[in-house]
Amino acid sequence: MTALTTPPLKSVRRDSVRPVKRRGSGIAPPWWFAAPALVVYALVMLYPSIVGAGSAFTDWAGVGEQRSFVGLENFRQLVHDDQALGALRNTLLLTIAIVVVQNGLGLLLALGVHTTIKSRMVLRVIFFAPVVVSPVMVSFLWKYVYNPAPDAGLNAVLNAVGLGALRQDWLGDPSLAIWSVAFTVIWQCAGYSMVIFLAGLEGVPQELHESAMVDGASTVARFRHITWPLLAPAVTINVMLSTVGGLTLFTQIIAMTNGGPGYATDTLSTVLYKQAFVYGKFGYSTAVALVLAIFVAAVSFIQIGYLRSRETAA
Amino acid sequence: MAPVIDRSISRRRVLQLMGGAAGVATLAACGGSGSSSSGGGLKVVGAGSQEAGLRKALDDFKKQNSDFDFNLSFSPADQLQTSLRAQLAAGNAPDMHAVYPGNGSAMSMVQLSKANLLADLSDQAWTKKIPSGFKGAYQQDSKTYIFSPGTSVLGAIYNKKAFASAGVEVPTTWSELLAVCEALKKKGIVPLALGAQTPWVTQLINYALVPGTVYAKQPDFDDKMAAGSATFAGSGWADAMTKYLELQKRGFFNDNPNGTTYEQATSMVGTGKAAMAVQVSAVLQAYRDAAPSPDDLGMFPLPATDTVAENWIPGGIVVGIAINAKTKKADQARKFIEYCGQPDTINSWAEAVACVPLYSDGEPKVDPVLKPFLPFLSADKAVPFMDQRWPNAEVQPTHFAVVQELLGGRTTVDGALKKMDEAYRKAT
Numbered sequence: 001m002t003a004l005t006t007p008p009l010k011s012v013r014r015d016s017v018r019p020v021k022r023r024g025s026g027i028a029p030p031w032w033f034a035a036p037a038l039v040v041y042a043l044v045m046l047y048p049s050i051v052g053a054g055s056a057f058t059d060w061a062g063v064g065e066q067r068s069f070v071g072l073e074n075f076r077q078l079v080h081d082d083q084a085l086g087a088l089r090n091t092l093l094l095t096i097a098i099v100v101v102q103n104g105l106g107l108l109l110a111l112g113v114h115t116t117i118k119s120r121m122v123l124r125v126i127f128f129a130p131v132v133v134s135p136v137m138v139s140f141l142w143k144y145v146y147n148p149a150p151d152a153g154l155n156a157v158l159n160a161v162g163l164g165a166l167r168q169d170w171l172g173d174p175s176l177a178i179w180s181v182a183f184t185v186i187w188q189c190a191g192y193s194m195v196i197f198l199a200g201l202e203g204v205p206q207e208l209h210e211s212a213m214v215d216g217a218s219t220v221a222r223f224r225h226i227t228w229p230l231l232a233p234a235v236t237i238n239v240m241l242s243t244v245g246g247l248t249l250f251t252q253i254i255a256m257t258n259g260g261p262g263y264a265t266d267t268l269s270t271v272l273y274k275q276a277f278v279y280g281k282f283g284y285s286t287a288v289a290l291v292l293a294i295f296v297a298a299v300s301f302i303q304i305g306y307l308r309s310r311e312t313a314a
Numbered sequence: 315m316a317p318v319i320d321r322s323i324s325r326r327r328v329l330q331l332m333g334g335a336a337g338v339a340t341l342a343a344c345g346g347s348g349s350s351s352s353g354g355g356l357k358v359v360g361a362g363s364q365e366a367g368l369r370k371a372l373d374d375f376k377k378q379n380s381d382f383d384f385n386l387s388f389s390p391a392d393q394l395q396t397s398l399r400a401q402l403a404a405g406n407a408p409d410m411h412a413v414y415p416g417n418g419s420a421m422s423m424v425q426l427s428k429a430n431l432l433a434d435l436s437d438q439a440w441t442k443k444i445p446s447g448f449k450g451a452y453q454q455d456s457k458t459y460i461f462s463p464g465t466s467v468l469g470a471i472y473n474k475k476a477f478a479s480a481g482v483e484v485p486t487t488w489s490e491l492l493a494v495c496e497a498l499k500k501k502g503i504v505p506l507a508l509g510a511q512t513p514w515v516t517q518l519i520n521y522a523l524v525p526g527t528v529y530a531k532q533p534d535f536d537d538k539m540a541a542g543s544a545t546f547a548g549s550g551w552a553d554a555m556t557k558y559l560e561l562q563k564r565g566f567f568n569d570n571p572n573g574t575t576y577e578q579a580t581s582m583v584g585t586g587k588a589a590m591a592v593q594v595s596a597v598l599q600a601y602r603d604a605a606p607s608p609d610d611l612g613m614f615p616l617p618a619t620d621t622v623a624e625n626w627i628p629g630g631i632v633v634g635i636a637i638n639a640k641t642k643k644a645d646q647a648r649k650f651i652e653y654c655g656q657p658d659t660i661n662s663w664a665e666a667v668a669c670v671p672l673y674s675d676g677e678p679k680v681d682p683v684l685k686p687f688l689p690f691l692s693a694d695k696a697v698p699f700m701d702q703r704w705p706n707a708e709v710q711p712t713h714f715a716v717v718q719e720l721l722g723g724r725t726t727v728d729g730a731l732k733k734m735d736e737a738y739r740k741a742t
Contacts, residue, residue, distance in 0.1 A: 147578070261510075278711050280425060
């Protein structure tokens with residue numbers, strides 16, 4: 001009897017799975033096909049951004065014509081601004097929480113609904129549903145859920161199930177508020193990550209799993225050596241999108257806490273908004289916006305460089 | 315030949331998945347939208363707290379002038395700062411819009427008139443009747459830029475039934491106030507509803523206390539602040555904030571005030587779950603709407619000290635309207651403001667928003683609930699809302715934030731006042 005030998009399971013190499021070229025001729029279309037879109041982009045995005053960036057070097061109040069050139073003063077002020085530095089810390093904490101938990105949860109949901117269970121389509125819709133609701137509506141909904149009264153919202157549910165001791169001032173406690181906001185964002189956006197992971201999962205050939213199963217690979221081993229490497233592009237997209245979303249988070253914070261209590265949930269986006277529209281310091285606000293834009297771009301480039309190299313290594 | 319695996323994410327597949335899910339989910343997400351506008355004509359954006367008075371004045375003026383029409387909308391206080399300011403910056407502001415009196419806010423009369431964004435109303439007859447003590451609220455460099463129907467007072471709105479059930483009377487000293495709160499608390503009624511999650515609500519208790527703890531002793535405190543010879547720290551502001559915290563420490567507020575909104579606090583007083591809320595008279599209508607009967611509610615000056623004679627009150631000019639300096643409908647707008655300045659219109663507007671009229675030819679028509687405040691106004695024991703004389707738009711939001719920090723145990727009274735002093739000293 002011939003002994004059945006099974007070769008060790010290896011990660012799937014990128015060079016073995018290069019996508020099929022779909023373009024028949026292989027000739028790139030002329031660049032000027034993109035010209036109309038580029039012109040619109042330049043007019044609507046680039047020009048206002050460049051002109052607006054100039055305000056970062058002035059003391060413009062945001063209304064009226066009066067403004068003076070102040071050089072780098074706004075940037076010097078930013079370095080010593082406790083509110084902005086606190087907001088930077090909050091922004092990073094929120095981003096880390098959102099990137100890790102949202103994508104982790106999104107992946108679990110995707111794996112859960114990428115099965116043959118009958119209700120998978122219904123579940124996909126349910127998990128994705130919060131994504132299509134306006135963030136403002138979601139924020140107000142959760143503001144209701146986070147009502148601090150003992151007989152309302154989440155606290156009432158905790159009471160009803162005998163966990164009254166866990167009742168919290170979800171948005172009013174300075175230590176807790178930022179995590180309450182993060183949870184809301186994750187609740188809304190996990191479905192978005194799920195869909196991208198799901199698209200990645202559907203690109204993983206069933207034959208690979210079947211071969212591995214024949215070879216005796218466990219579920220965990222198949223996920224680690226087949227599914228996870230082939231999901232690399234989905235991971236790249238999800239991590240990039242959630243990082244940029246986290247770093248620029250604004251709507252949910254303004255709608256739920258307005259940056260409070262005190263400054264406990266202020267992010268760089270809410271600080272630049274308040275500087276412009278509440279304090280009337282448009283020039284300084286633009287400086288914060290400029291720094292935020294450069295910061296987001298730098299993080300994105302570093303991240304995409306790392307994730308792409310991971311895709312290549314996979 | 316090795317099998318070729320397409321491991322890239324198909325755009326079509328992502329769109330299919332998203333589209334399918336979105337198609338179903340959107341059905342549940344559809345909703346309607348409303349607008350308070352009423353046709354074309356003069357575009358007016360007012361403050362939500364002034365809706366009853368401004369709408370009535372516009373409707374009445376339209377009845378008398380068939381060629382006049384308007385398009386009216388309202389914004390809550392927090393959104394005035396953003397939406398209107400953005401429109402002003404972009405040069406597409408409405409023909410007439412809400413403006414805060416005095417200084418201290420990015421949408422205040424001083425800040426906007428300095429930027430040449432408001433039309434000068436000085437040639438209108440009613441401007442000659444502005445009492446000298448209120449000129450700072452209406453005028454910059456001796457020119458009048460806003461119309462406001464009068465003075466709003468700030469005190470405790472209280473539920474009479476809650477007071478009756480606890481067997482307590484309206485207090486006239488700080489010690490009496492504490493005793494009333496204690497009695498209400500023992501009865502199981504929240505003595506003071508505080509919705510400090512709504513930023514502007516955070517300031518009201520301090521505003522109610524500092525006329526007694528600061529201005530009764532130092533009427534020229536604002537001038538000294540402007541001259542740099544006084545600071546918030548070390549002044550009667552410290553006493554006021556300490557008393558604010560004392561109310562919290564004694565358990566006289568609802569649970570978790572930092573997580574409670576203005577609307578929730580309003581409902582608590584209206585339904586009798588809470589007995590009092592420190593508020594401006596301009597929002598009385600919202601409290602009446604929340605109560606089974608408007609007669610359930612009364613209002614009294616919040617006593618700040620144990621010396622009755624030193625218990626002054628805050629009374630500030632309410633948010634007004636101004637004409638956009640660049641409007642092409644300036645004539646129509648000016649005629650309307652001229653109409654607003656007539657005694658009958660002022661009385662009618664003031665009555666609708668529960669404020670004391672700017673001036674009156676005879677006996678002013680005042681909401682009966684405000685009568686306890688009138689002796690203070692006639693005795694010159696009323697102080698304009700503090701922010702109206704602050705030099706920049708940063709002090710007030712700093713005040714909001716430090717009060718939330720105080721309630722959250724994140725700072726001390728000294729730390730809070732130091733931050734306010736830092737904000738005050740920043741450039742205008």
